[in-house]
Amino acid sequence: MRHRVIQSVGIAWTCLLAFFVVLLYATEPQSVGDVKTQASVIAGTYEIDRARFDAARDLFLREQYAAARDEWGRADPARRDARTQFYTAYAFYRQGWGRVYNDDALFRQGLDAATLALSLSPAGTLAVEDPELKIRTAAELKAELEQGLERTIDDFNPLKVFRERK
Amino acid sequence: MTNNRERNRALVRFILLPTIFLIVALLGGLRVSAESSAFVFIAPPLVTLVLALMLLALFARGGALQLSHWLSSENHPLTNVSHALTLGALFFASAQSFNSVLPERGLMRWMLSFFFLWTLWQNQFASFDPRRLLRSLAALFGTAFVIKHVLLAALYAPEGGWMKRAVGVLLEGVTLGTLDAPAFAPATGYISFFALALYVGGLVLLPPAPDDAEPASPPVEEIARTIERLPLAERESVREAILDSGREPEAVKRLAD
Numbered sequence: 307m308r309h310r311v312i313q314s315v316g317i318a319w320t321c322l323l324a325f326f327v328v329l330l331y332a333t334e335p336q337s338v339g340d341v342k343t344q345a346s347v348i349a350g351t352y353e354i355d356r357a358r359f360d361a362a363r364d365l366f367l368r369e370q371y372a373a374a375r376d377e378w379g380r381a382d383p384a385r386r387d388a389r390t391q392f393y394t395a396y397a398f399y400r401q402g403w404g405r406v407y408n409d410d411a412l413f414r415q416g417l418d419a420a421t422l423a424l425s426l427s428p429a430g431t432l433a434v435e436d437p438e439l440k441i442r443t444a445a446e447l448k449a450e451l452e453q454g455l456e457r458t459i460d461d462f463n464p465l466k467v468f469r470e471r472k
Numbered sequence: 473m474t475n476n477r478e479r480n481r482a483l484v485r486f487i488l489l490p491t492i493f494l495i496v497a498l499l500g501g502l503r504v505s506a507e508s509s510a511f512v513f514i515a516p517p518l519v520t521l522v523l524a525l526m527l528l529a530l531f532a533r534g535g536a537l538q539l540s541h542w543l544s545s546e547n548h549p550l551t552n553v554s555h556a557l558t559l560g561a562l563f564f565a566s567a568q569s570f571n572s573v574l575p576e577r578g579l580m581r582w583m584l585s586f587f588f589l590w591t592l593w594q595n596q597f598a599s600f601d602p603r604r605l606l607r608s609l610a611a612l613f614g615t616a617f618v619i620k621h622v623l624l625a626a627l628y629a630p631e632g633g634w635m636k637r638a639v640g641v642l643l644e645g646v647t648l649g650t651l652d653a654p655a656f657a658p659a660t661g662y663i664s665f666f667a668l669a670l671y672v673g674g675l676v677l678l679p680p681a682p683d684d685a686e687p688a689s690p691p692v693e694e695i696a697r698t699i700e701r702l703p704l705a706e707r708e709s710v711r712e713a714i715l716d717s718g719r720e721p722e723a724v725k726r727l728a729d
Contacts, residue, residue, distance in 0.1 A: 309482055313550045316486030320557045323491060327498045336510035 343384045355381040371401035388426035395419035403471045408454045420448040440472035492674040493561035499667035500568025504657040516567040524567035526592040534600035541681035569671045572664045573616035621661035628655045
């Protein structure tokens, strides 16, 4: 009887350990901190660092977009929070926006982040209530970024210089 | 006392061995980047899977692993599942042990892969007992470890090790492009050493057949064939020795016939 108990525990333990090994190779954490983050994501206890998020938002409002993105990256290392990804996409949009032309590389990264934000939203829609922002939904931001990447005849319209950054 | 012994053996077979082999499977592909000190996980390449398969075949041939006892229709289903998991862990631990001592790329990787393949292929046709097989494996892994983590690591150390200076003098003006390999932090060598030590330790603990199985004895035909190959005088001495012991096994009877 005790023999069977040891066997059953052994099977369960081996499966669990094998799952952990496969998971590590699949997610490729770069540090022990990353391992902890991945473990908390799987356990469902993952939360972003609220203080870092607020610090990043302050940087964003002071137009320090690259620094804000770094800080948001630290606040949400697993890139699992839709709201943080929305703000990251917004930072790419604002930094890449130009009166004469947009920075395509930054817009593409913004588009990726906006798409990720939408995919992380439970219902596929995301609305952010922030009075400092002119675009309040991820879908709207994604459309704005896509439009910025398109090549149209309107790009040669001289009146374009009077458009407003959102 | 006997209960304790049985319990300990069960703990080793069902918990400790799979744990050891899975830790080896984890550590065998783990490297530490020299630049950022970040973990780099390298999944077992195809060549290491082939080498691991050849190694398991060698274990089976050398008697270090009697598969018919580990996986048998006479075993309880739970026992078979547990044994299959242990053997699976052993396979991946073997693959990752090769992964741990093979350079990541370059000429040396292909040379060492060929060296392993050749040695394992040759050994398939040699006669081994489990102890000799284990010693041979320890030597094989030890040699590859020294080549990768001592010689090549010194050759590609970012700050320029003793090996780099020596090779620089010997091969002045000759490109080392074909010997190219990524530089890893010294911690990688320690991780690899620990993984290999754990792997060999696991092999030492691995019984050829589970304790509850019948002890394997060589088949009668095999003993008869061995005796038949002996010179006539020695064959007679064997026969007399067995007859003196008061027993006449089937093989000797057949020889006498």
